Amino acid sequence: MLETEPADAAVASEPLETSRKSEHGSFFALTLGSIGVVYGDIGTSPLYAFREALRPMTADGLARSEVLGLASLLIWALTVIVSIKYVAFLLRADNRGEGGMLALLALVQKKMGTRTTPILLLGLAGCALFFGDAxxxxxxxxxSSVEGLKLVTPAFTGYVEIIAIAILITLFAIQMHGTSAVAAWFGPMTAIWFLVLAGSGIAHIVAVPDVLWAxxxxxAVSFLFGERLLAFVVLGAVFLAVTGAEALYADLGHFGRAPIQTAWFVLVFPALALNYLGQAALVLSQPDTIADPFFRMFPGWMLLPAVVLATMATIIASQAVITGAFSLTRQAIQLGFVPRMEVRHTSQEQTGQIYMPRVNMLLLLGVLVLVVVFRSSDALATAYGIAVTGTMIVTTILAYAYLRHVRSWSMLPAFVAVLPFAVVEIVFLAANMTKFFEGGYLPVIVASVLFVTMWTWTRGAALLAHKTGQTDVRTSTFAASIEKQSEHGPTLVPGTAIFFTSDPETVPTALLHNLKHNHVLHEQNVILTVHTAPVPVTSPERRVRIEPISKRFVRLxxxxGFMESPNISRALILCRRHGxxxxIMATSFYLGRRKVIADTRSALPNWQNRLFIALANASADPTDYFDLPANRVIELGSHVSV
Known part of the structure; x- marks a missing residue:
């Protein structure tokens, strides 16, 4: 089991902006691409957010002030949470041009100089909540999109679940082929979707222009203080309008700050605001449309095309979340939060295009269970808010740590800067917690299971490294003793042997086992350690560091970066340039395969010990994970108790 370690802090100083422009093309292409990938999730919120927020207010009839108050809450939620927090503030808190919760976590940890437990737990909690959202x-x-078919004709009423399941299975099945072929359609298709949102909203605002007072x-304030308990319940549904805001930050490295900001202020925000205002205008003029105000906005001849377009938009939104789950898992592996998993690259041009079979299967099973159990978007909406609000609160806390430790702000200004976001998000979380027993428990259970799993792996890996380190032999001492031996030393064989180790200062167990059992030593022996830098990507110049130990031993x-896949074969090509x-045809790769077994004196509780052992033994084959030539790999196993 190989572990990652922080690399030289100097790696963090390399700029990415010059290379990003050449890699991603024109500003317009970046802006259009961000509309499809970044805003796919938040762009589908009008399908259900306004409807779910209306539901608690319909018992005693709707007043004009209630509808205007709701529309105002939606617009100002988008303004405060998305426009100010994410677009204006967090997009500037980048880790060498990359964004996202784990990028921010790595940046804070690097500046703090150590992995502190509170920051680590925050990162684990954020990851767990994200997967609940995913x-x-x-x-x-x-x-929510397929349910629109019931308005086209009642004949579809009994087939909504089946159609949704078929779409979802197909979506997850094509992941193994990559998304590069269809990704080019994401931006234009989603742009059309936002234009339709804006157009349908304007059509109804013209009839009831008073809604512009929202x-x-x-x-919004009058509604909150006037309705009190009712407003508190409504807030839980209002938050559905900002789901997907984390994607703004997570996809920063793919498109850059300016294209994402431009797309938001020029198209996305106006389209969302106009559509919510249009739904409010429709409800005020036609109260019988309360059950499904979004699809009722369209005339009969346009209803079916609207349903088809909505379905395509939701598929794009789902694709963005799935891709985000793959990327986040790879980052978590690199940061040591979860064991190694198989990572397949689906594009020769884009390193971010990856496919992870285990993650894909787990997501599919979870999604299908939700569809079968909840059966409608109405019921499922109650489970949505807790995971999203929890994730946003974690990001806000990390943003405070960023201001304190990276930007070197004093405590009071940093606290004041994040306080408005924290207050709003805590209120939203409290409102969503009222739906805990109606389905909100689901993301909490999922996140709790994932949190315990990641914490177990992190803690167990640290204990295992500490235990094995107590019996390790110093590399320098070992190499010196080998050089002194002549006639009675091991038999020398031609070629190069590369031994993997997590600690370059100690002799790899595979090397010791090879000497013990085979009594041979190669003419050249490379002690290889794979590091994960607290930055997204490292340049070729920083990739390789070679240090001679003795005549026959070299430390490599x-x-x-934590967003890269460690392709050893490709990296070794750089080694030749460094001397x-x-x-390669006379080189053997030696891997130490550790089988972890239970120790009755383990520092872990029995249940956690067994969970860690199961995770360790199910870890992906390092040959596949490090992209090694399979016919040149030799594995030597050992048992380690923990």
């Missing part, structure tokens, strides 16, 4: 998003998005925050450090000469 399971719910495809289910509720696809269900831009005045007084209506390969450094990868390490070897023939």
């Amino acid at each position: 399971i719910i998003t495809p289910a509720i998005s696809v269900l 831009f005045n925050p007084v209506h 450090d390969l450094t990868f 390490l000469k070897f023939d």
Whole structure:
């Protein structure tokens, strides 16, 4: 079991902006691409957010002030949470051009100089909550769009679940082929979707222009203080309008800050605001449309095309979440939060295009269970908010740590800067907690299971490293003793042997076992350590570091960013440029395969010990994970108790 370690902090200083422009093309292409990938999730919220927020208010009839108050809450939620927090503030908190919760976590940890437990637990909690969100998003998005078929003709009423399940299975099945072929359609298709959102909203605002008063925050405040308990319940549904805001930050490295900001202010935000205002205008003029105000906005001849377009938009939104889950899992592996898993690259041009079979299968099973159990987007909406609000609160806390430790702000200004976001998000979380027993428990259970799993792996890996380190032999001492031996030393064989180790200062167990059992030593022996830098990507110049130990031993450090897949074969090509000469056909890769077994004196509780052992033994084959030539790999096993 190989572990990752932080690399030299100097890696963090390399700029990415110059290379990003050449890699991704024109500003317009980036902006259009961000519309499809970044805003797919938040762009499908009008399908259900306004409807679910209306539901608690319909018992005693709807008043004009209530509808205006709701529309105002939706607009100002988008303004405060998305426009100010994410677009204006967090997009500037980048880790060498990359964004996202784990990028921010790595940046904070690097500046703090150590992995502190509170920050680590925050990162684990954020990851766990994100996966709870990732399971719910495809289910509720696809269900809400397919449900529009019931308005086209009642004949579809009994087939909504089946159609949604078929779409979802197909979506997850094509993941193994990659998304590069269809990704080019994401931006234009989603742009059309936002234009339709804006157009349908304007058509109804013209009939009831009074709804434009919702831009005045007084209506939102009056609704909150006038309705009190009812407003508190409504807030839980209002938060559905900002789901997907985390994608703004997570996809920063793919598109850059300016294209994402431009797409938001020029198209996405206006389209969302106009559509919510249009739904409010429709409800005020036609109260009988309360049950499904979004699809009722369209005339009969346009209803079926609207359903088809909505379905395509939700598929794109689901695809973005699935891709995000793959990327986040790879980052978590590199940061040591979860064991190694198989990572397949589906594109020769884009390193971000990856497929992870285990993650894909787990997501599919979770999504299908949700569709079968909840059966409608109405029921599923109650489970949505807790995971999203929890994730946003974690990001806000990390943003405070970023201001304190990276930007070197004093405590009070940093606290004041994040306080408004924290207050709003805590209120939203409290409102969503009222739906805990109606389905909100689901993401909490999923996140809790994932949190315990990741914490077990992190803690167990640290204990295992500490235990094995107590019996390790120093590499320098070992190499010196080998050089002194002549006649009675091991038999020398031609070629190069590369031994993997997590600690370059100690002799790899595979090397010791090879000497013990085979009594041979290669002419050239490379002690290889794979590091994960607290930065997204490292340049070729920083990738390789070679240090001679003795005549026959060389220490080799390969450094990868936490968003990169550690392709050893490709990295070894760089080693030749740095003076390490070897023939790949005469080179053998030695891996130490550790089988972890239970120790009755383990520092872990029995249940946690067994969970860690199961995770360790199910870890992906390092040959596949490090992309090694299979016919040149030799594995030597050992048992380690923990």
